[in-house]
Amino acid sequence: MGVKISDSVTYVGKIDWELRRFHGEELSTHRGSSYNSYLIRDEKVALIDTAWIKFDKEYVKKLSEEIDLNKIDYVVALHGEIDHSGALPELMRHIPDKPIVCSANAVKSLKGHYHQDWNFQVVKTGDTLDLGSKKLIFIEAPMLHWPDSMMAYLTGEEILFSNDAFGQHYASESLFNDLVDQHELFEEALKYYANILAPFSARVVKKIEEVLALNLPVKMIAPSHGIIWRDNPLQIVNKYLEWAKDYKENQITIIYDTMWDGTRRMAEEIARGIKAADPEVTVKLYNCARSDNNDIVVEVFRSKAILAGSPTVNRNILYNLAGQLDLIKSLQFKGKKASAFGAYGWSGEGVKIITEILKEAGFEIVMEGIRELWNPDDEALKRCFEFGKNFAQAVK
Structure with a gap:
């Protein structure tokens, strides 16, 4: 009844x-x-x-x-x-x-x-x-x-x-x-x-x-x-x-895919740098190959800025991140800032490809992306940490 x-x-x-x-x-x-x-x-x-x-x-x-x-x-x-x-x-x-x-x-x-x-x-x-x-x-x-x-x-x-x-x-x-x-x-x-x-x-x-x-x-x-x-x-x-009015919270979301953990390690160090520069900001990390795409969309919607990362593979980016970014692009979020990152071994186009997709999706690119060769060593991770600090200041 x-x-x-x-x-x-x-x-x-x-x-x-x-x-x-x-x-x-x-x-x-x-x-x-x-x-x-x-x-x-x-x-x-x-x-x-x-x-x-x-x-x-x-x-x-x-x-x-x-x-x-x-x-x-x-x-x-x-x-x-x-x-x-x-x-x-x-x-x-x-x-x-x-x-x-x-x-x-x-x-x-x-x-x-x-x-x-x-x-x-x-x-x-x-x-x-x-x-x-x-x-x-x-x-x-x-x-x-x-x-x-x-x-x-x-x-x-x-x-x-x-x-x-x-x-x-x-x-x-x-x-x-x-x-x-x-x-x-x-x-x-x-x-x-x-x-x-x-x-x-x-x-x-x-x-x-x-x-x-x-x-x-x-x-x-x-x-x-x-x-x-x-x-x-x-x-x-x-x-x-x-x-409906360009919604954002004091949050930065980092989304990435990784092959041999180099891009993951970069993401985590960038996150540490962000928190060091701005302890008040919420930082969330998502491996989009292992996370729900629609749940990630919610976090991007809530964020004032995002970082997207992938290694370069076959002169391209990993398809899980490509699909996630395509979904985000279709939703036409407004008033959000972004940058890109990723590890590479040979040709290294990934960061440039991600940056162009983010631009097409309506994000304001506030910093040139960072890329590191092969598996990031201690010096590379220090650069990622500084990149995170600078990104936090750029979107504050």
Whole structure:
């Protein structure tokens, strides 16, 4: 059975405790996730979103135990991605003529995924869906994080169904933000923002300001993944505004890959130099071949500056670092500084290659990178220590 979250709204989503990778294999989800779906009962009945396609039959079966499917008047699709809309084909087999309320772009994505010509009812920002004593007000949110994304506000209950915005990949039977571990919650919210929404930060600020300008009271924010914000729900809105404005903490993150430990030893000595010059700064080191790529992204997002290192191999850099930097580049972080380092044995192009990638990724290069020949000796490590000290001063 579903869980009532207000007088007229019942949670009918699916909690996925087993999920460990998302978007194919692109995103780690250490704490699982959920596919949130909401049933609104008024004079008319509206269902907001469904669940991932792998759970389609389970989802529809449980929904039918909650309500006679024929009593659903509207199916609202806030976003066409498979994790939100995947159970639609199974649901629409039972209620094929019911209208699917969505944005114009969602029609394209839903037709593209499922090749069905359902009864689409297109809405745009400001349009309303009259349910009787309450209304749904729609707010398009293109590129947060797909062109078809949309939010919906329920009058009377004062609930904002925010779709992917303000969500987390976080499985919990507790459902609400005041009932879960706060450290875990905000860790997952930040990871979600850094890995999914960061490229659209300018749009995040603009959309939040647009929604706030409507002066709609918000008692609850109900996203499509993770927990529902009911205790001080605007706290996550304020966090998004903070994260969206070139966010940085007093942190330097060193990411590297290494073959015979020369580049690792350089990284560790550079870190010692940084701390010697600036005891207050947080320094974190990650071998990206042995660390979770998405967790590293979070640390880079939090950092005011990064250092990236690799030995030179076949006139190139090691592919684990190359992949990590490519992921970082795609997320378009702003206002961060960087430099490069690495050991080499023959040709030594690695530092130059890393520097160029960092420039392309939008980082300000504050120092020429450092490279050391073969396995760094004591003199080389002293140079790395001094390099770390100088880098700390350059980014202070």
